Amino acid sequence: MQDRMQGLALATGWIARLALWIAGIGLVLMTVIIFAQVFVRYFLNDSLQWAEPSSVMIMAWFIFLGAAVGLREGYHLSFDVLLVFLPDRVAPWLHTISDFVVAAFGFGMTWYGSQLAAKAARDMVPGIGISRFYDFLPLMVGGVLIILFSAERVLRRVAGLPTARFGDLDPEDEDLAEQTGTGA
Incomplete structure (x- = not known):
């Protein structure tokens, strides 16, 4: 099972890395677009519709992709107060729940989201002329990424492997192979 988890990890x-790259590019692109809008509005007295x-x-993309990757990397919000008072053996159960x-x-x-997208698909986004489906x-x-990354965390716990913390499951990280016992 640990070999399969190595492949899944x-x-x-790679999916998380791709999502972060898309989110990062989106953040830069949004910043450039907003800068262009401010420049055009205040210096050229016009507007980019x-x-x-x-x-x-674009902001929705980098927020939702970043949130999913944050979950995978263990940066999501959690209340660990109960874990302080309970025995250590209970923690994996609570994390799994x-x-x-x-x-x-x-x-x-x-x-x-799919229901909202289906209802809004006939409407157009003003200014860019594409379906409102793309808003959702x-x-x-x-x-989907949150489901995938949550399932990975549960499966890693079942396999007896550590769950992700930032950088732990980097595809090029040699320490991962040592942690899972699948190193060359």
Whole structure:
């Protein structure tokens, strides 16, 4: 099982890395668009009609992708007060329950996001002229990634492997192979 988890960790590591790159590029792109809008508005006394709706859409992408990767890396919010008072052997159970709740939330994001996207698909986004479906696509993709990364955390715990902390599951990290016992 640990060999399969090694493969899963590498695959989800690459997915997380891709999501972070997309989120980072989106953040820079949104910043450039907002700068261009401010420049055009205040120096050229004109307006870029597409700047605000495209910036909001890009912002949704980097928020939902970043949130999913933050979950995978162990940076999501948690209340560990109860863990201080309970024996250490209870912690994995509580973390697993938490991961299931987060996965259910990701399912809700995907399910209800797809329903919203279907209802809004006929409408157009003013200024950029694309379907409002694309407004809800980041919500759905983020939900799928949250489900995937939550499942990975549960499966790693079942396999007796450490769950992710930032950098632990980097696809190029040699320490991961040593942690899982699959090193060359």
